[in-house]
Amino acid sequence: MQDGAADDGDVEKNGQANGQHDKAQEPRSRFSLMIEDFSFIWFTLSMNTGILSILMHQLPYQFNGLGILSTIMFVFNLVLFSVFFIMMLLRCILYPRSLIKACASNITELSLIGCLPIAWYTLLAQVGLTVSNASWGGEPFFIVAVVMWWIGTIVMLAVAATVIVVFSKTDIVNANTINPAIIVPFVGTTTNALVGGEICQYSAEVNARVAVPVIITSYIVCGIGFFVALLIYAAYFVKLMNTGLPPPPLTPSLIMLVGPAGQTAAAVQVLGSAAQTHFGNYGKGTFLQSQAGELLATVGVLLALLFIGIGLLFAIFGVYVILETAYKRQHKYTLI
Incomplete structure (x- = not known):
């Protein structure tokens, strides 16, 4: 009787084990596989769409219909971002270990987390540029844009700090593997x-008391981005000297090096103009006065010209390498 009971118990355990094994071997749906493999790189599509919408809105040479095209691109960007954000949220909920493992072991995947808040910035920029200036917009949507900006600032600083911590505490990147x-x-x-x-x-209807803290904080985060980028430039030069250019399919990624210099050049100009406009209305202390705003506007143009110099160098270098690789027919499509 005891042997029979033992046999029954073994059979039951084996049945459970086989059931679990069969469950593990069940084919997964394409949707679940797509969710688990979804990467932050898809947010680059939202980024680029948003940048195009902003450029069309701010282009000095406007023509009939360009504003409408800018608005269409803004709405399209909103749809793209919403879809990608939902997909990434599902991955975080359903496959958190897979996401953490990918970010902790892959320098590119970890770095591309920054694409999400950048895509967010393109949306909030259009809230200020387009929505607040609509006939039904006004100051409430300026406040909405500012709230979105503070949320994005917190997320972006958290991402930048996380990237530095992971780089310093793991061996996923060194002078030879940096990209x-x-x-x-x-x-x-x-x-x-x-x-x-x-x-x-x-x-539209910008409130100086709300705008000035944004301007001051923007200068601070701009300094973080540009001066850390200088360190990365130096490290990447070491990589180029040690191991040469990246693989041919990844040579277009060299254009990324233009980003910090170009964005900083644009930022110091726009922030200088904003300071000139709003510091006088704010009028507190010795620095937040109209004279300081005018000085920042002037210095911003000078600094922008300096920053454009290094950006132009990397642009020429990147274009040359891309053209040479294309001439040798070594290109292969990739989102990076």
Whole structure:
């Protein structure tokens, strides 16, 4: 009897084990696989769409219909961002271990987390540029843009700090494995500064008491982005000297190196104009006065010209390498 009971128990355990094994072997749906493999790189599509919408809105040479095209791109960007954000949220909920493992072991995946807040910035910029200036917009939507900006600032600083901590505590990156994607979080902080200046300068019915803290904080985060980018530039030069250019399919990623310099150049100009506009109305202390605002506007143009210099160098270098790789027919499509 005892042997029979034991046999029955063994059979039951084996049945449970086989059931669990069969369950593990069940084919997964394409949707679940797509969710688990969903990458932050998809937010680059939202980023680029948003940048195009902003450029069309701010282009000095306007023509009939360009504003409408800018609004269409803004709405399209909103749809893209919403879809990608939901997909990434599902991955965080359903497959958190997979996401953490990917970010902790892959320098590119970790760096591209910065694409999410950058895409967010393109949306909030258009809230200030387009929505607040609509006939039904006004100051309430400037406040909405500012709230969105502060949320983005907190997230972007958290991402930048996390990237530095992971780089310093793990061995996923060194002077020989560094790639241009590492600069994305710091492109994000300079973009943060640029968008802060834009919503304070170009939104409708801007409140100086709300705008000035945004301007001051934007200068600070701009400094974080640009000066950390200088360190990355130096490290990447060491990589180029040691191991040469990245693989041919990844040579377009060299254009990422233009980002911090270009965004910083734009940011200091826009922030200078915003300071000139709002510091006088704020009028507190010795620095937040109209004279300081005028000085920042002038110095911003000078600094922008200096920053454009290094950006132009990397642009020429990147274009040359891309053209040479294309001439040799070594390109292969990739989102990076």
